[in-house]
Each structure stands twice: as structure tokens, then as C-alpha cells.
Amino acid sequence: MGRPARLPSEADGSFCALSEVPFEAAMSMPAVNDDFSALLADREVYPVFQPIVSLRDEQTVGYEALARGPADSLYHAPLALFAEAERRGVLAELDWVCGINACARFLDSGVRDVPLFLNVDPATFGTPCPIDLLPTYQHALQELNLVLEITERRAGDPAAILHAVTSFRQRGGRIAIDDVGVNPFSLNMISVLAPDVIKLDRSITQSRVPGWARTFVINSVCAEAAATGAAVLCEGIETPEDLEAARAMGATFGQGWLFGKPGPLPAVEVPLSAEALPGSTPTLSARPPRSRWRASGRAHCA
Numbered sequence: 001m002g003r004p005a006r007l008p009s010e011a012d013g014s015f016c017a018l019s020e021v022p023f024e025a026a027m028s029m030p031a032v033n034d035d036f037s038a039l040l041a042d043r044e045v046y047p048v049f050q051p052i053v054s055l056r057d058e059q060t061v062g063y064e065a066l067a068r069g070p071a072d073s074l075y076h077a078p079l080a081l082f083a084e085a086e087r088r089g090v091l092a093e094l095d096w097v098c099g100i101n102a103c104a105r106f107l108d109s110g111v112r113d114v115p116l117f118l119n120v121d122p123a124t125f126g127t128p129c130p131i132d133l134l135p136t137y138q139h140a141l142q143e144l145n146l147v148l149e150i151t152e153r154r155a156g157d158p159a160a161i162l163h164a165v166t167s168f169r170q171r172g173g174r175i176a177i178d179d180v181g182v183n184p185f186s187l188n189m190i191s192v193l194a195p196d197v198i199k200l201d202r203s204i205t206q207s208r209v210p211g212w213a214r215t216f217v218i219n220s221v222c223a224e225a226a227a228t229g230a231a232v233l234c235e236g237i238e239t240p241e242d243l244e245a246a247r248a249m250g251a252t253f254g255q256g257w258l259f260g261k262p263g264p265l266p267a268v269e270v271p272l273s274a275e276a277l278p279g280s281t282p283t284l285s286a287r288p289p290r291s292r293w294r295a296s297g298r299a300h301c302a
Helices: 035-041 078-088 091-109 131-143 158-170 184-193 202-206 212-228 240-248
Strands: 046-054 060-068 115-120 145-151 174-180 197-200 231-234 269-271 291-293
Touching (some): 035 078, 035 091, 060 078, 078 091, 091 131, 145 197, 158 184, 174 184, 184 212, 202 240, 212 231, 231 240
Parallel strands (some): 060 115, 174 197
Antiparallel strands (some): 046 060, 269 291
16 A cells, blocks of 8 residues: 555555455444444454355355454444445455465465465556555465356456456466346446456346346356366355355356355365366366365366
8 A cells, every 4th residue: 555556466466355255345434432443453454254165066165255343342243344345445455364364274275286366456457555565465375276267247348357367367367257147337347358257146146036147147157167267166155055056057166155155265175176167277187186284176178
């Protein structure tokens, strides 16, 4: 903060801001006290991780990092946390804290080649990494298998997004479009960014009511996946019926409470899928199924 944004490939690592973006920012929330300022200054934001699985064998293929405030604070829930950050104009800084703390937890776990999905708010692309977080960020870029999820809930500058995505991919990262089906922004960005993973919103997964809008989204995503080799992932799989619907839509990956709630990284070995994410290196994707301490494996699209 306080410096002009530079290109993503430069040493300060200003490719984007990382976050778990809430469904809506409650901009009318009053400031109860200044606990939030202390929280942000002390970097007291804690990651939890939700498994992403292959729908072919229901084995883990990666983890998405989500953010929580201190358990005893008003800002434990992500909605309150991010709403207050936006109200104060410090959303980008909070995004960085969330993403880097998640990377730090992964680095501490010893996981290296397992995909870690991090949410990105497109409105904060190009924001420089805070200087105190920069060493961990640079380490994560070198050591971790990162997938950036660009959320569709808050549109940003398409040119800036494309520039940042291109630079991130040059460093070996991969891209996912998140929450597809909530806003037309995501479908427009799919054709521009050619993501490696397309994540269908839970509203699409859980709907049992036929409708032209839902059908249009599913057909558009499947057509893009068939043309580019992108993976299709259904969010919000909470019941066997949701799982059946996801498979019927052509998804090969899934995420939801049926497979695991957000929480700490497992402290025991986890069976891994043999699948590989699109864009992974031959070294990673060619490895056979195995278990890995505390972490997940790789996946492939339909």
C-alpha cells in the first residue's frame, strides 16, 4: 500500500490481492470498536481449508483456502470480516493477509506440489504486496502449486485482470473462474482468460428446477471445457443428489460438505486422486496415486 502498482512479475509480487470474497458486502455495518484495526495490523486472520475432490474416485485433488477472523471476535465470520474491510477501504490489504497466511500454513505443513486454491478479488488486481508479507509470498511462488480463483461477484478492469493472469501463468500458476452462474461477468471472462478450472456456483449445483438461465450456463461451460480442456468443478455438493446432479452436468471435480467442511489441514495421510489438473507439469501429472502427509493431490477435467 502507498506505492504504485507494478507488473506481476516484478520483485514486489504485485499480481493481485488474495481473499475469500463474501457473497455481499454489508456496507451499512457500523464500526463497533477498533478491534478490526488491531486484527489487521497483527495479521490475525486464520485460514481454513476445504477439500476439492475428483468426482471419478471421490479422492482429494486439492484444497481451497478460506479465511476466518479470531474466534472470539465480531469478525470471525467472513461476511463481517470483509464487509468491515471494504467499509474502511482496506479490502486489498485484508486480501493479501488472507492469501499469504494460507500459503504460510501450507508451507509449514511441508506440502509443495499439491494444488492450493486461493480466491482473488478482481477489483484489487495490481495491489502491491505489503512489505512484511513479501518474503512468504516470494517463497510461496517458488514452492507451492497455486491456483488463483477469480471470483465473479465483484467485477474489475478486464485489461488489468488479463495482464495479471498472463504474468502469473508465466510463473507457473494456474487460473480458476469462481462462482460461475451468479453474474454474467464470469461467462464473459471465461472466453478471455481461458481458465484451467471453471467452478459452477452452488446455486447451479443445488437447483432442481429446470430453467433456461441455468441450462444456458451449464451448456456454455461445457462447451468451453470441451474446446479448451478446462476442468469443470461443481461447488456446494452437500447431498448424494447434489453429487448425482454434478456428474450429470459433466463436472469432474467437486467441493462441498459431502466431502468435507472447511477446517485445518489433515494431520494424517490422505488418499489422493490419480487425476491431474489441466496445465500441471508432466512430472506432477504422471505420478501414480499415493498418499501424502496432510494434503491433497491433483485432478483433471472432463
